[in-house]
Amino acid sequence: MEVGGIQALRAWRKQQTGTVSLVPTMGALHSGHQALMDRARASRDAVVTSIFVNPLQFRTDEDFFQYPRPFQADLDVCEAAGVDFVFAPALGEMYPSAPEATVSSGRMGAVYEGAARPGHFDGVLTVVAKLFTLTKPDSAVFGLKDIQQFCLVKRLIVDLNFDIELIGLPVVRDDDGLAMSSRNEYLAPADRAAALAIPRALDAAADAASDGSPVGVEAAAETVLQAAAERGDLDLVYLALVDATTFRPCAQDFAGQALLLVSATVGGTHLIDNVALEFHRSA
Ligand code: AMP
Numbered sequence: 123m124e125v126g127g128i129q130a131l132r133a134w135r136k137q138q139t140g141t142v143s144l145v146p147t148m149g150a151l152h153s154g155h156q157a158l159m160d161r162a163r164a165s166r167d168a169v170v171t172s173i174f175v176n177p178l179q180f181r182t183d184e185d186f187f188q189y190p191r192p193f194q195a196d197l198d199v200c201e202a203a204g205v206d207f208v209f210a211p212a213l214g215e216m217y218p219s220a221p222e223a224t225v226s227s228g229r230m231g232a233v234y235e236g237a238a239r240p241g242h243f244d245g246v247l248t249v250v251a252k253l254f255t256l257t258k259p260d261s262a263v264f265g266l267k268d269i270q271q272f273c274l275v276k277r278l279i280v281d282l283n284f285d286i287e288l289i290g291l292p293v294v295r296d297d298d299g300l301a302m303s304s305r306n307e308y309l310a311p312a313d314r315a316a317a318l319a320i321p322r323a324l325d326a327a328a329d330a331a332s333d334g335s336p337v338g339v340e341a342a343a344e345t346v347l348q349a350a351a352e353r354g355d356l357d358l359v360y361l362a363l364v365d366a367t368t369f370r371p372c373a374q375d376f377a378g379q380a381l382l383l384v385s386a387t388v389g390g391t392h393l394i395d396n397v398a399l400e401f402h403r404s405a
Pocket residue numbers: 146147148149154155158263264265266267268291292293294295301302303304
């Protein structure tokens with residue numbers, strides 16, 4: 123396994139005669155990231171994992187400096203997953219100066235997670251575009267945990283004509299149901315117990331959706347989250363049932379693929395999760 127910055131990546135890429143898959147990450151790798159690398163490994167000749175905490179997607183009051191960076195442990199995870207090249211550029215290599223030319227994430231980047239974190243998705247799409255340009259991958263693997271990010275990367279590929287197959291993998295959860303996240307490290311044991319209201323709310327919504335109708339689905343999740351908020355366990359940032367392709371709210375007679383999006387802060391830690399639901403209009 124090779125590890126390097128931009129120059130080393132370009133030299134390595136030139137030598138590749140087979141297909142390449144890219145797994146972008148910010149490090150602090152867990153089983154969710156590992157699933158992405160396994161998928162990349164299984165489908166392409168060579169795998170690049172990028173480890174880069176991208177300042178452009180953090181607001182100044184967020185956790186950029188605090189974000190965990192267990193670099194050696196991350197390299198061990200990559201090695202075990204059969205990664206061929208770990209792209210770990212220095213900050214000054216990726217951004218020698220504050221960029222003037224960036225990617226704008228538009229309407230879909232300004233709602234929900236984009237409203238909670240203004241500028242976040244512009245920063246994400248800018249770094250993803252840079253990673254695509256530098257790596258020239260045949261495919262890229264992302265997690266559906268960050269579903270709004272996934273949908274925006276899909277649009278980035280279409281709108282900016284990247285010739286890249288986009289692969290999305292389901293949310294990997296801990297045994298207690300909490301979606302794995304590098305930020306779970308911030309949670310004290312009591313916060314972690316409180317955070318379980320999020321997967322419980324998603325389960326309640328999935329139960330309510332089992333009749334194929336969106337009626338009552340958001341309310342089922344809201345009941346669980348509201349009870350947790352009243353106990354002082356969490357602060358709900360947003361809860362929304364949206365059309366999976368447009369990210370617009372679902373009407374009561376919506377039919378098709380939908381997403382229930384949840385974001386909450388628990389003990390100051392920002393958590394997101396979602397569940398995909400399918401509705402058919404009742405006769
Ligand atoms: P991050 O390092 O948090 O920027 O995430 C890098 C990639 O891993 C993104 O595509 C995430 O969606 C994905 N990812 C993070 N956590 C999970 C999870 N629990 N299950 C599936 N994918 C995940």
